[in-house]
Amino acid sequence: MSDFTPLRSVLYMPSSNERALEKAKAIACDGLILDLEDAVAPDAKPAAREAAAAAAASGEYGRRTVTIRVNGIGTQWHDDDIVAAAQAGPAGVVVPKVNSADEVRALVAALEKAGAPDHTRLWAMVETPEAVFNVREIAAASDRLAVLVMGTNDLVKELYAEHVPGRAPLLTSLSLSLLAARAAGVAILDGVYNDVKNIDGFLAECQQGREMGFDGKTLIHPGQVEGANTAFAPSESAVEDARGILAAWEEGKGSGVVTYNGKMVENLHVESAERTLSIHEAITALGV
Structure with a gap:
């Protein structure tokens, strides 16, 4: 994105x-x-x-x-x-x-x-x-x-x-x-x-x-x-969760099961988290 x-x-x-x-x-x-x-x-x-x-x-x-x-x-x-x-x-x-x-x-x-x-x-x-x-x-x-x-x-x-x-x-x-x-x-x-x-x-x-x-x-x-x-912008909590999901995913590579805040993380959650951060970064770049 x-x-x-x-x-x-x-x-x-x-x-x-x-x-x-x-x-x-x-x-x-x-x-x-x-x-x-x-x-x-x-x-x-x-x-x-x-x-x-x-x-x-x-x-x-x-x-x-x-x-x-x-x-x-x-x-x-x-x-x-x-x-x-x-x-x-x-x-x-x-x-x-x-x-x-x-x-x-x-x-x-x-x-x-x-x-x-x-x-x-x-x-x-x-x-x-x-x-x-x-x-x-x-x-x-x-x-x-x-x-x-x-x-x-x-x-x-x-x-x-x-x-x-x-x-x-x-x-x-x-x-x-x-x-x-x-x-x-x-x-x-x-x-x-x-x-x-x-x-x-x-x-x-x-x-x-x-x-x-x-x-x-x-x-x-x-x-x-x-x-x-x-x-229509990601909330602060949504951005925090997205970063946490991506960090957990990266740390858990190869383990077979990755969790964040007690919830299982799968590829679909990673894709959603990446989208959230992309939107957040694009909005932040606007400076408003």
Whole structure:
């Protein structure tokens, strides 16, 4: 995991808001989604496209993983968005409502035709029932696809469901998408939490996402960054346990049975411990 990139907190920022783009340079999030879709009014989209492309190409966001969310496939803005985003060369191009592997392949072809550099990856949003049914094929459709992003607000709408604590109506969709991401070896981000004033509810949802296995969470307010950064980073006790497991494994080589704190240690525990330390070291290197 030497090339591991933390994505604990990925913040949506409206590209039509020059002040927001400037403010984002000082926010301690792991990633930014410079938005051209939901957060931008139709008449502001061309100017927002220019602003997002300029921001992504500026190199002024430091260590943050900068992406651009384009308007959806079939909209009047999509093709121009793809060209502008590809030429700006962000870390990722986020595409809403990706419903099939064929759409992934077509998006990759469009990015490459527009001259996207190799480091510009595709981030596909999973936010419809069709996408959930096809998510395994979506996740594995192209080596250029790097991240699945859960669009939980749209999923709730499409399911005729409700936003409730614990997210029972969404658990099937979240779990299937997680399985697909892990099978394909790509990252996956949990959806947003809408009530920015409900800190306890937000932290509970972060904990749920972390326990399920998500790599991080998409956010709609800078005040949510710290909570997500903490929730999706290994705890001090987890880091201590990981180091202890690896030390016990090393010391017990050849003995046949290795234990740590009274528990048997096997290869799977060693791999998990190595992953925990890799994540911890990558986060520590960020200096935040």
